[in-house]
Amino acid sequence: MRDADLDDLNARVAALEAAVAELGREAGASAAAGPATPPVPAASGVRKRLPDASTAPAAKRHAPHDVESLVGTRGLLYVGSFLIAIGVASFLKIAFDRGWIGPPMRVALGVIAGVALIALGSGLRKRVHPYFADALIGLGAVLEYLSLYSAGVTFALLPATVVALGMIVVTGTSCVLAYRDDRESLAYLGTLGGLLTPLLLGSQTPDLGVLFTYLAVLAAGAIVLGELRGWRGIPLVSLIGTVLYWLAFGLDFNNGTAPTGERLAIALVLYGLFSSSAIAAWRARTPPDGWRIAMAAINAAWFFLGVSSLAFDDRTLLAIVFLAVAAAHVAVGSYARQRMQFWLATIALSFAIPPICYAFSAWVPQDVLVTTMHLAWIGEAILVGVLGSRWRDPALLILSGALFATVLLHTLLYNQESARWLFNERFVSLAATAAGLLVWRRTLAAQRIANAQGSSVLRVLVDVLAIVAISPEARRLGELVQPHSVAAAGNVALSIFWALYGGALVVAGIRFKNTVSRWEGLALLGLTVMKAFAVDLTDLDFVFRVVSALGLGIVLLVLAYLYQRRLRSPLPEEAP
Secondary structure, eight states, X not given: OOHHHHHHHHHXXXXXXXXXXXXXXXXXXXXXXXXXXXXXEOTTSOEEOOOOGGGSOHHHHHHHHHHHHIIIIIIHHHHHHHHHHHHXXXXXXXXXXXXXXXHHHHHHHHHHHHHHHHHHHHHTTTTSOHHXXXXXXXXXXXXXHHHHHIIIIISOOSOHHHHHHHHHHXXXXXXXXXXXXXXXXXXXXXXXXXXXXXXXHOOSSOOHHHHHHHHHHHHHHHHHHHHHHTOTHHHHHHHHHHHHHIIIIITOTTSOOSOXXXXXXXXXXXXXXXXXXXXHHHHTTXXXXXXXXXXXXXXXXXXXXXXXXXXXXXXXXXXXXXXXXXXHHHHHHHXXXXXXXXXXXXXXXXXXXXXXXXXXXXXXXXXXXXXXXXHHHHHHHHHHHHHHHHHTOHHHHHHHHHHHHHHHHHHHHHOXXXXXXXXXXXXXXXXXHHHHHHHHHHHHHHTTOSOHHHHHHHHHHHHHHHXXXXXXXXXXXXXXXXXXXXXXXXXXXXXXXXHHHHHHHHHHHHHTTBHHHHHHHHHHHHXXXXXXXXXXXXXXOHHHHHHHHHHHHHHHHHHHHHHHHHHHSOOOSOBO
């Protein structure tokens, strides 16, 4: 054989080996992906391959099967359980009406049926669908609750203590089974059943100590169960139920079942218990999620508002309670480095300030107490705002702003006339609020948290508060200067003050190259000019007209001169 033919043969053999290897790789990939769908002959005689099920979208591939499973398992299960309950209830009603079954036998049948269903659902857990087992256990628990309720309330066959213990056992059994089988639905069932137990057996004048001790034990179990299994809704349901009981019984002053001190103790225990959820987040080294934040907010709202209404007459005790709560939150927050504790400490301290101030109402005038309370709130708002800006914590910044808003609203709504000029509650509160917002704005700007627009809004708000605070004092000053023409002197003094303040804003805007300040000043000057033409130059006496016109005209001429200088030497790029 020639060398050329041998080389050609070797080349062909190598090519065949490469092709065989490629086919082997493709076959292996096909086997790993699953068996291929066999070709189906088409009517046209051309073989076409059907689309592989593995390439279809997951939602479309499983949608019919999921709907069928939902209807065939849960739907039929729930409807069937409901129909069985109706059938049994109908039979028992007929038997009761016709005297076939007496009260003791009715209760016994209900208890036996409930125990049997709970045992059956628990025993069949590994053999049937989980929802089927849950339905059996839930139906059994409902029968137990109804049977025990009938034995204690309807037929008076058992004392209330025995019935309550029986319901507690049913609740505990549901929670234990929920934990063992990792079934959240059973945990909800047990928690709701436990919350309904006092309502079913309660009276118009319950023993608050016994009631809330039971609710505290139930809440502790719900919190532990929720933390162990990660079921965040279980403690929240327990908290909401406990708050509803507190609103129904804890704030009822007319029942006379417990003194204020006992109610404060109950409130403190419940508040600390539900606050433990946030501490558990620190122990788990996880930031608080939405469930924990919602729980902390609801817990703080009912506690501080409820306790404030409960012990308002004993302000010293109320102040001690709130200060102790604030100190506890600060201590836990400092040790655990958890911001949520500082949020709660801020709220506690803000609620402690009013009773502290009003504790001295017998020795200090009312407006002085109000002013002191406002100044304390403003000081707290500044402190919280500084911490929030340094830590870049939005919640603390929101709380700081809420404190400023509280002072502002209370000042405007309180509106008590004071005989003192300048050093009165309204002026001091508004001026302190403006100063506090100015410090807050500078802190946010230093930490680069507030942008240019937000800084400008705060600047305008500070100027508005300053104008609102000083305007009545300027009017009162004019009235003091001319007591024989009170209205005229007050209007002139107000116009002069507006003109001077507007001019100061324009000058400051030119000096510090701030457009917002200049526009503020021009707007206030425009308002002053309109007031001068509408009031000062028409309703005032001749002397006051002259004073008002000359004073306003001089201010406007000085500002016009400054603007002319600014136009001749243009300013560099201005900062807003």
